[in-house]
Amino acid sequence: MKNECSIVRDILPLYLENMVSDETETFVKEHLKDCPECTAELEALKAGSKIEKVSNEMRDSLEAEVMKCMKAVRKKFHKKAYRVAAVIAGIFIIVCVLLHFFPVYRMIDIGPMTMGNYYSGEQIAKAISIGSASDRREAQAVLRLADQAFHDVRHTSVENEEKYGLLARYATDTDSYGDTAFNEHSLELWSAHLGKDEGYIWVYYSSKTFNHDGSIAHGSRDIPSLWKVERNGSGEWVVVQIYEHP
Numbered sequence: 001m002k003n004e005c006s007i008v009r010d011i012l013p014l015y016l017e018n019m020v021s022d023e024t025e026t027f028v029k030e031h032l033k034d035c036p037e038c039t040a041e042l043e044a045l046k047a048g049s050k051i052e053k054v055s056n057e058m059r060d061s062l063e064a065e066v067m068k069c070m071k072a073v074r075k076k077f078h079k080k081a082y083r084v085a086a087v088i089a090g091i092f093i094i095v096c097v098l099l100h101f102f103p104v105y106r107m108i109d110i111g112p113m114t115m116g117n118y119y120s121g122e123q124i125a126k127a128i129s130i131g132s133a134s135d136r137r138e139a140q141a142v143l144r145l146a147d148q149a150f151h152d153v154r155h156t157s158v159e160n161e162e163k164y165g166l167l168a169r170y171a172t173d174t175d176s177y178g179d180t181a182f183n184e185h186s187l188e189l190w191s192a193h194l195g196k197d198e199g200y201i202w203v204y205y206s207s208k209t210f211n212h213d214g215s216i217a218h219g220s221r222d223i224p225s226l227w228k229v230e231r232n233g234s235g236e237w238v239v240v241q242i243y244e245h246p
């Protein structure tokens with residue numbers, strides 16, 4: 001091996017990567033023309049770098065493939081989890097809507113003891129659906145009158161009956177309860193089912209009337225109550241019958 005050969009061999013890796021000056025390049029080219037050994041060395045280097053390049057490419061593509069696979073698995077898992085969550089949310093919403101329009105749980109409040117005993121099956125059936133929105137709106141007028149009766153602690157029983165009709169039972173009579181101070185009550189419209197001239201309203205109420213010394217004069221708690229209503233001459237709904245658990 002000539003002395004020039006050892007210099008060329010040192011340069012060859014750089015020459016292969018085109019990282020030498022034009023001058024050096026010309027020098028290497030000139031030498032390679034007449035030196036089969038160095039030419040063979042260059043070919044060997046080329047082949048080696050090719051293998052490295054190919055293996056690098058293979059590794060990269062393999063990596064990309066693995067990443068793609070993992071991504072797909074993750075995506076699939078997410079999709080499945082989302083689908084399960086969506087189904088659960090959907091069922092939850094449907095149950096909420098059903099319970100809103102058909103609050104069957106109220107059966108418990110009416111009580112298994114009174115079912116088919118005090119209230120008729122038809123009356124109870126009305127309690128498990130809220131009725132139409134317009135019926136409920138119209139029923140509010142009846143509830144407002146009951147609300148007024150509850151607040152009234154200043155009139156005699158005769159005056160209350162005149163003013164509130166059957167709803168007078170919710171007013172506090174000065175003749176029977178004496179000097180009462182104030183009334184606390186809650187009144188909830190359960191459902192309203194109004195026909196052309198008559199209908200039914202289910203309400204739920206609690207009431208407490210207090211004496212001036214803070215003692216309770218009388219009260220009722222959590223009473224489910226069914227009011228039968230009829231239209232009067234001026235088209236207003238009037239309570240004509242009250243069904244209440246004794």
Ligand SMILES: [Zn+2]
Nearest residue numbers: 005035037038
């Ligand atoms: Zn050589």
